[in-house]
Amino acid sequence: MRSETRAALLFLAPALTLIAVFFFLPVIAGFALSVTDFDIYSLGNYHNIRFIALQNYGQLLHNATFWTALLNTLYFSVVGGPLTVAVSLAAALLVNARLARYKPIFRTVYFAPVVTTLVAVAVVWRYLYHPRFGMINLALARLGIHGPDWLGDPKYAMPAIILLAVWKNFGYNMIIFIAGLQAVPEELYEAARIDGAGAWKQFRHVTLPMLGPTFLFVGIVTAIGYLQLFAEPYVMTRGGPLDRTLSAVMLMYEQGFRWWRMGYAAAIALMLFFVIAAATAIQMRFQEKR
Amino acid sequence: MNGESPRVGPAFQPVPSEDRLESLSHTRVHGRAILLHVALVSGAVLTLFPLLWMISASFMASGEATTYPPHLVPHAASFDEYRQLFTRLNIGRAFFSSTVVAVGVTVLSLLFNSMAGYAFAKLRFRGRERIFGILLSALVIPAQVGMLPLFLLLKEMHLVNTYWGVIIPGLASVFGIFLIRQFMLSIPQELLEAARIDGAGELRIYWSIVMPLARPILATLAIFTFMSTWNDFMWPLIVLTDQSHYTLPVTIASLVGEHAQDVELMMAGSVVTVLPVLALFLFLQRYYIAGLMMGSVKG
Numbered sequence: 001m002r003s004e005t006r007a008a009l010l011f012l013a014p015a016l017t018l019i020a021v022f023f024f025l026p027v028i029a030g031f032a033l034s035v036t037d038f039d040i041y042s043l044g045n046y047h048n049i050r051f052i053a054l055q056n057y058g059q060l061l062h063n064a065t066f067w068t069a070l071l072n073t074l075y076f077s078v079v080g081g082p083l084t085v086a087v088s089l090a091a092a093l094l095v096n097a098r099l100a101r102y103k104p105i106f107r108t109v110y111f112a113p114v115v116t117t118l119v120a121v122a123v124v125w126r127y128l129y130h131p132r133f134g135m136i137n138l139a140l141a142r143l144g145i146h147g148p149d150w151l152g153d154p155k156y157a158m159p160a161i162i163l164l165a166v167w168k169n170f171g172y173n174m175i176i177f178i179a180g181l182q183a184v185p186e187e188l189y190e191a192a193r194i195d196g197a198g199a200w201k202q203f204r205h206v207t208l209p210m211l212g213p214t215f216l217f218v219g220i221v222t223a224i225g226y227l228q229l230f231a232e233p234y235v236m237t238r239g240g241p242l243d244r245t246l247s248a249v250m251l252m253y254e255q256g257f258r259w260w261r262m263g264y265a266a267a268i269a270l271m272l273f274f275v276i277a278a279a280t281a282i283q284m285r286f287q288e289k290r
Numbered sequence: 291m292n293g294e295s296p297r298v299g300p301a302f303q304p305v306p307s308e309d310r311l312e313s314l315s316h317t318r319v320h321g322r323a324i325l326l327h328v329a330l331v332s333g334a335v336l337t338l339f340p341l342l343w344m345i346s347a348s349f350m351a352s353g354e355a356t357t358y359p360p361h362l363v364p365h366a367a368s369f370d371e372y373r374q375l376f377t378r379l380n381i382g383r384a385f386f387s388s389t390v391v392a393v394g395v396t397v398l399s400l401l402f403n404s405m406a407g408y409a410f411a412k413l414r415f416r417g418r419e420r421i422f423g424i425l426l427s428a429l430v431i432p433a434q435v436g437m438l439p440l441f442l443l444l445k446e447m448h449l450v451n452t453y454w455g456v457i458i459p460g461l462a463s464v465f466g467i468f469l470i471r472q473f474m475l476s477i478p479q480e481l482l483e484a485a486r487i488d489g490a491g492e493l494r495i496y497w498s499i500v501m502p503l504a505r506p507i508l509a510t511l512a513i514f515t516f517m518s519t520w521n522d523f524m525w526p527l528i529v530l531t532d533q534s535h536y537t538l539p540v541t542i543a544s545l546v547g548e549h550a551q552d553v554e555l556m557m558a559g560s561v562v563t564v565l566p567v568l569a570l571f572l573f574l575q576r577y578y579i580a581g582l583m584m585g586s587v588k589g
Contacts, residue, residue: 003492004413004414004415004492005413005414005415005416007409007413007492008409008413008414008415008418009415010492011405011406011408011409011413011492011496012405012406012409012410012421014401014402014405014406014462015402015403015405015406015462015467016406016421016462018402018458018461018462019425019428019462019463019464021443022440022443022458022459022461023428023436023459023464024428025436025439025443026435026436026437026438026439026440026443027431027435027436027439029436029439029442029443030435030436030437030438030439032439033438033439091333094326094329094330094333095330097326099319099322099323099326100326100327100330101327106330106333106334107579108572108575109334109337109338110333110334110337111571111575111579112337112338112341112568112571113337113340113341115517115521115567115568115570115571115578116341116521116564116567116568117520117521117538117539117542117560117563117564117567118521118523118539119521119523119539119540119542119543119563120344120538120539120542120559120560120563120564121340121341121344121560121564123542123546123556123557123559123560124340124341124343124344124557124560125340126546127347127355127553127556127557128340128343130356132356133355133356133357133358133360133553135339135343135360138360167336167337167340171337172582175579175582175583176582176583179583224430224432227432228432228434230523230524231523231524231539231543234523234543235542235543235546249434249524252434253524253528256437256438257441257528262438262442265438266438266439269432269434269435269437269438270435272432272434272435273431273432273434273435276430276432277430280430
């Protein structure tokens with residue numbers, strides 16, 4: 001028993017030390033940093049750091065840019081998240097359909113965007129969205145629609161980024177939905193059919209309820225990921241036009257690593273943390289109620 | 291149902307009604323199958339289009355992607371953009387950086403995570419469940435919360451703008467430990483006890499008995515880690531302050547600032563960045579997708 005404890009200590013030491021020093025310590029320090037006025041002068045000399053209690057948070061709440069960034073992030077998550085989940089479910093139902101052939105091929109194709117490098121495909125989509133030569137507007141022109149300047153128009157920039165995110169991410173949730181669909185016992189469908197339920201009723205009263213836990217998992221993972229929006233606007237719009245695609249993480253990055261206002265940036269990171277925790281808690285409550 | 295009568299020759303005129311119903315439902319199933327496959331194929335075309343266009347445009351001559359009338363396939367395959375990337379813009383160095391970082395993180399994190407996962411799954415010690423619980427709580431904390439202090443910490447250690455600065459935060463991961471622990475729980479305890487009775491030390495048991503048995507999960511985690519490290523953007527962007535160590539995603543993001551007009555060049559850069567992970571996925575997708583389902587079912 002003793003030697004087992006010693007062995008356990010030996011096996012755990014590297015990983016736990018690394019996680020403690022390079023994850024938990026910085027997270028705790030992040031809380032501490034957010035109540036200081038750490039800025040570029042502190043970077044040169046740590047003696048310049050002053051404790052300022054919750055002033056950073058107070059400043060944030062009175063800052064229009066912060067609210068813009070937060071609302072943009074929520075817009076992206078609240079519209080993009082459910083849209084991604086819906087497309088994922090549709091894809092899973094199609095790929096998993098009894099009549100479908102070549103399932104593994106379609107599954108692989110739909111999953112491919114997930115493994116691609118976000119920065120690189122964001123660059124690709126930047127050109128697909130080009131107002132004159134972009135393939136999206138050229139396709140729309142074929143249908144007689146005059147496409148907008150997607151990334152240059154304040155109204156369309158965020159929807160354009162959402163579309164890219166749906167394309168990039170739906171395959172991930174699709175795989176999880178397929179796993180969920182395959183776990184639904186066939187007898188339930190048989191019983192429903194005997195009761196005279198058509199395809200839609202079977203979907204509504206058997207498939208959807210049985211997928212409850214899957215929805216919860218997919219919803220939480222998607223929300224956590226989407227609230228951390230960063231690379232897409234960084235590469236495609238730099239937060240523009242008119243700050244319409246500026247996200248919370250982008251604001252944190254700019255304040256912290258471009259202007260070195262690290263105390264202020266830490267407060268932004270923590271606000272984001274609270275939003276993520278709230279989004280997770282809300283979804284769990286919602287699931288419990290049903 | 292009664293709208294169309296099946297066209298059958300006079301010899302088969304007295305069709306039994308059941309057969310008729312069946313053939314009708316056959317055509318209905320057939321129609322539904324066609325509809326389903328139309329949906330599947332259009333979805334596949336839409337999904338693949340951006341990637342195919344990226345590859346196609348990367349072989350176009352400079353300026354060809356922005357000429358009227360637009361075309362999807364290059365008039366003549368040109369390697370100019372790739373040549374430019376590898377000579378004048380030295381993207382080979384970024385490729386090297388990405389490889390060093392991704393391979394380094396993958397190999398080392400596999401070692402550390404599997405050691406910890408083994409301890410949590412198979413060794414008895416006080417506080418095991420509590421420590422594991424604390425670790426799991428880390429999964430809900432977004433990385434951004436620790437990023438600013440982490441940067442300052444690495445700066446104190448003189449690791450800013452080095453490969454180690456990118457590698458170190460990825461050396462051990464809660465998710466990896468969790469995944470390996472779940473897998474190792476299913477290794478029978480008797481196997482380890484038998485080895486202990488035979489006088490094998492703990493290190494020996496871990497390396498020669500447990501690790502070979504855990505090969506499937508190690509393969510899954512290796513692909514996972516390699517891809518997410520290769521694709522990672524924000525942390526390398528922060529910690530690499532100088533072009534000499536830029537990884538591919540950071541290079542692409544900085545190139546798009548200077549060469550936004552060179553569509554073909556940017557597409558070639560994207561191909562160089564995306565193709566390695568895409569190829570890896572296609573060859574090893576069996577492990578990758580299995581791991582995804584495992585993580586989701588138990589997560």
